[in-house]
Amino acid sequence: MAVVKAGVVVLxxxxxxxxxxxxxxxLAGEQTGxxxxxxxxxxxxxxxxAFRRDVNATPPSWPRPENSLQAHLDFLVEDLDEAERRVVGLGGRPLDTKDPAGxxxxxxxxxxxxHSFTLRLVPTAAPKQG
Structure with missing residues (x-):
């Protein structure tokens, strides 16, 4: 039996x-509290x-080195361009970063x-060869 039953990421x-x-x-979601x-x-x-009020909150400067990343979210998407348009349309902004290795x-x-977050393309299963 799990000791922790649910988790919430709080920013x-x-x-x-x-x-x-x-x-x-x-996230096409709903407010729950x-x-x-x-x-x-x-x-x-x-x-x-969840989003907690901190009137002195300072956003991280990532990817610039003067401040740590602190934490970030990864979201899986099927179309990076479409997801980017959605993010920007809602008031988010692209970060100037190098192409990631991997x-x-x-x-x-x-x-x-x-707060930084990443949109990551859902990997597609390659068809089996021969």
Whole structure:
């Protein structure tokens, strides 16, 4: 039996209502709870995110070296260009990063409060050869 039954990723930000709306729209989700200092959402695929008010929140400067990454989210997508248009349309911005090394095609972004996240292309299964 699992000791921990559920988890929520919590991002600190100055305006949790606005940031929750960005992610609710991006993930086609719903708001599941709110208080004066915390808003929680659940994405259509079940991911749970919460946004906690911190009036002194400073976004990380990643990929610049003067501040650590702190934390970021990875989202799987089937079409990077379409997903990028959605992110930018909701107020996110692409981050100026080098092409990542590795087997996955991905792109980095910042949400409206400056938290970084990655859109990663869902790997397709290659057809079996011979």
């Amino acid at each position: 600190d930000c100055a305006e949790p209502e606005k940031l929750a709306e960005f992610y609710r729209e991006l 709110a208080s004066a200092n915390l808003v929680e959402i659940r994405g259509a695929d079940g991911i749970r995110l 087997p996955y095609e991905e792109r980095g972004y910042a949400d409206p409060a400056g």
